[in-house]
Amino acid sequence: MNRTTLKDVAARAGVSHQTVSNVLNDHPSLRPATRARVLDAIRELDYHPNQAARALRQPQTTTLCCVFYDAAPVDIADPYRNLIQSAFIASAQAHGYSMTTAFVRRSSPEDHRALRSAFLQQRFGGALLIGSSLSAEQVAELTSWQLPAVLFDQQLPGSGVANVNADYAAGMAQLVAHHAAQGRTRLALILPGDDPGSTALERRQGFVSATRQRGLDAQIVEGDWTAASGEAAFLALWQGGPKPDAVLAGNDRMAAGALRAARQLGLDVPQQVAISGFDDFEFARYTAPTLTTVQVPYAEMAQVAVGLLAGQVGGQATNELAAPSQRRLPTRLIVRESA
Amino acid sequence: MNRTTLKDVAARAGVSHQTVSNVLNDHPSLRPATRARVLDAIRELDYHPNQAARALRQPQTTTLCCVFYDAAPVDIADPYRNLIQSAFIASAQAHGYSMTTAFVRRSSPEDHRALRSAFLQQRFGGALLIGSSLSAEQVAELTSWQLPAVLFDQQLPGSGVANVNADYAAGMAQLVAHHAAQGRTRLALILPGDDPGSTALERRQGFVSATRQRGLDAQIVEGDWTAASGEAAFLALWQGGPKPDAVLAGNDRMAAGALRAARQLGLDVPQQVAISGFDDFEFARYTAPTLTTVQVPYAEMAQVAVGLLAGQVGGQATNELAAPSQRRLPTRLIVRESA
DNA sequence: TTGATTGATTTGAACGTTCAAATGAATTCA
DNA sequence: TGAATTCATTTGAACGTTCAAATCAATCAA
Numbered sequence A, B: 001m002n003r004t005t006l007k008d009v010a011a012r013a014g015v016s017h018q019t020v021s022n023v024l025n026d027h028p029s030l031r032p033a034t035r036a037r038v039l040d041a042i043r044e045l046d047y048h049p050n051q052a053a054r055a056l057r058q059p060q061t062t063t064l065c066c067v068f069y070d071a072a073p074v075d076i077a078d079p080y081r082n083l084i085q086s087a088f089i090a091s092a093q094a095h096g097y098s099m100t101t102a103f104v105r106r107s108s109p110e111d112h113r114a115l116r117s118a119f120l121q122q123r124f125g126g127a128l129l130i131g132s133s134l135s136a137e138q139v140a141e142l143t144s145w146q147l148p149a150v151l152f153d154q155q156l157p158g159s160g161v162a163n164v165n166a167d168y169a170a171g172m173a174q175l176v177a178h179h180a181a182q183g184r185t186r187l188a189l190i191l192p193g194d195d196p197g198s199t200a201l202e203r204r205q206g207f208v209s210a211t212r213q214r215g216l217d218a219q220i221v222e223g224d225w226t227a228a229s230g231e232a233a234f235l236a237l238w239q240g241g242p243k244p245d246a247v248l249a250g251n252d253r254m255a256a257g258a259l260r261a262a263r264q265l266g267l268d269v270p271q272q273v274a275i276s277g278f279d280d281f282e283f284a285r286y287t288a289p290t291l292t293t294v295q296v297p298y299a300e301m302a303q304v305a306v307g308l309l310a311g312q313v314g315g316q317a318t319n320e321l322a323a324p325s326q327r328r329l330p331t332r333l334i335v336r337e338s339a
Numbered sequence C: 001t002t003g004a005t006t007g008a009t010t011t012g013a014a015c016g017t018t019c020a021a022a023t024g025a026a027t028t029c030a
Numbered sequence D: 001t002g003a004a005t006t007c008a009t010t011t012g013a014a015c016g017t018t019c020a021a022a023t024c025a026a027t028c029a030a
Helices: A006-013 A017-024 A032-044 A051-058 A080-094 A110-122 A137-143 A168-181 A199-214 A227-239 A252-264 A298-322 B004-012 B017-024 B032-045 B050-057 B079-092 B111-119 B136-144 B168-181 B199-214 B225-239 B250-262 B298-314 B315-323
Strands: A063-070 A099-105 A126-130 A149-152 A162-166 A186-190 A217-222 A245-249 A274-276 A293-295 A326-329 A330-335 B064-071 B098-105 B124-131 B149-152 B163-165 B188-191 B216-224 B246-249 B274-276 B293-297 B324-329 B332-335
Touching: A006 A017, A006 A032, A017 A252, A051 A149, A051 B050, A063 A080, A063 A110, A080 A099, A080 A110, A080 A126, A080 A252, A080 A298, A080 B079, A080 B098, A099 A110, A099 B079, A110 B293, A126 A137, A126 B163, A137 A149, A149 A298, A162 A168, A168 A199, A168 A245, A168 A293, A168 A330, A186 A199, A186 A227, A199 A217, A217 A227, A227 A252, A227 B168, A245 A252, A245 B293, A252 A274, A298 A326, B004 B032, B017 B032, B064 B079, B064 B111, B064 B136, B079 B098, B079 B124, B079 B225, B079 B250, B079 B298, B098 B111, B124 B136, B136 B149, B149 B298, B163 B168, B163 B298, B168 B199, B168 B246, B168 B274, B168 B293, B168 B332, B188 B199, B188 B225, B199 B216, B216 B225, B225 B246, B246 B250, B250 B274, B274 B293, B298 B324
Parallel strands: A063 A099, A063 A126, A126 A149, A149 A162, A162 A326, A186 A217, A186 A245, A245 A274, B064 B098, B064 B124, B124 B149, B149 B163, B163 B324, B188 B216, B188 B246, B246 B274
Antiparallel strands: A099 B098, A293 A330, B293 B332
16 A cells, blocks of 8 residues: 655655656756666656645646536437547547546536536646537636636637537538438428527528528427437427428437337338438438438547647647637538438 | 635634544534534635645545446447446436546557556546456456456456446346247347356357257357447348348347348348347337347446445445445346337 | 856755644543 | 543644755856
8 A cells, every 4th residue: 555656766766856756747957867767766666656746736637527518417328428428538548638527407506516616626637518508607607717628519709718619500501402402392400499609509500591592491390409309399290280391300319219200100211201310420320211411520529629628738728718719620411311 | 826725714714724624524523613613614715625635645536437448449439338438427426426437448558557557646436347358367456456446247256346237148038038939949149259257248148048948049140249240240141051030139239230231131120030139228219120129227237336336435445345246237128129 | 267157956845635643621420 | 629531623744746946066158
């Protein structure tokens, strides 16, 4: 249990503890011979610096925190969150950071307090804020905690916080164009509400302007990103009045539900109705029919987001903050069988 | 930037710093009046204890680490890992712990070194070890780092390490019984290799004994848990000689691939061939036909695993270690359309 | 030769908490 | 009443690192 410390290494190498510290933080002025001697001692004693002690002196940790804001308690099966969460962790590890995750119910003051407390107790090196519709005040509070932050999949103009997004509006426009090219004229979109700055809003705006531009019939029905809501929304469309000849689900998960609903109704997809998704998750290749969708480069976006944070943490924080990065990555239409 | 410390609170409350510490760690002997006064001061100053300083004194942190051992670089789309990872994080948060995740390529000495280093540098409160086929030596090394550990989805008899599993053999037996009840006589199982202690081995053994017991035709073909491998394995089965009338995929993901292969071959499922999965992930309800599978209570298992760790960390570590918990949760057959 | 300058290393304090021991006040018992 | 016991609180050191300043040795310009 008695771990070896800086002093043990120093004794072994015949130098002072500070010299060992200098080696660890590769200080510029160090004689190569000394450095080598210290490194030998470190290896021989199998020394590993105590991060707690290090963190006590330094302003920030080498740990990042990614925060998921959700309306409900976390949905552990959500492929969107799961995918980007894993991508974040993998990217952080590649950058030499470790990553912790926090789930916050958006309407729970208790969760907010717990998060705030965690941020003040652990001194994270940075934070990734995911999940639609953070308010300006919330972000202001977060940034007031003095740590570098990156917004993911959320726009907040004028907040001065870096953010990473995909070009959702363009993706939606491509998708509408594709449906139109297939001769579809009556489009329905399943999508959650339009919180400002959210990806939902961008997808909605892309849909609205693209359909308007082409003079297509367009309607929007409510879904909440879940498969069940996609199924319910599709069924509702077929109970109501004028039926669309193409149903665009706002994400792949709702599209899976829509496909299931169409199958229940005995509809032929894509003959009688086209169905498309958005995300291009793995299962989109394994539905029947396979799902036409828009590919969002989530893994790459996650890398960019962590890279921004790592860069900020690395030192030139002020530079970055002065001109916060706004990164927007392209989406890509993936045509399969369903549309 | 100047944060408030114990001493600030002490000054405000008119007590010594140690008394504040006692309040924080709710020491038994404390006059209610004093405690209240200190709590007031804490609230008024918005004090949050510095975890780094706390970690420096105490032997372990309030952070857990879950380690995924994989053959390949992490597959960020893997629903199995994603699901349990999220469940771990959520459970840890509910227990007041934070959770970091590490990905280790099983064959990479570099990754092992990095993990070891991380374990020695950060003093995690405990570790969750996931992923098949850790060797006894590996586990011995891990436990030699003196922190509580729980093996997840892996058996290692005699290792003295707590573990959490589902009853995979029984689940597989139920599944075989179901296929037999439907009149199937020639069963094929798609499954990865049989590393000792792995869930793959348990599933395999359940399959072998159940088919033998019933005198059914049985064969096993290789897959690697991915959908693509399930698809390839299914196609290979149909190229070879005697065709099965039921294909059991070792997990839902491979089952998705098998369904896709059957569709490519123009086979009617379940008329011409039954297909079943294992896991009961969300998409199993959204394939066409919907997937008959075995439900594994991963979320619950994760809660149990974190609970064991939290209990160990909480203090009675020695007790737990003396009689390491072996928890095995039941599985449940879910009959849908595909079999 | 000497004083100034640079480079390499050491010394001692500090970070904010908890532990161990010491103190003081209040209660109990003979 | 006084000693022993318990409870409540305080004091000072310690955890293992980094920072700031101090020291020492070596090089350089005058």
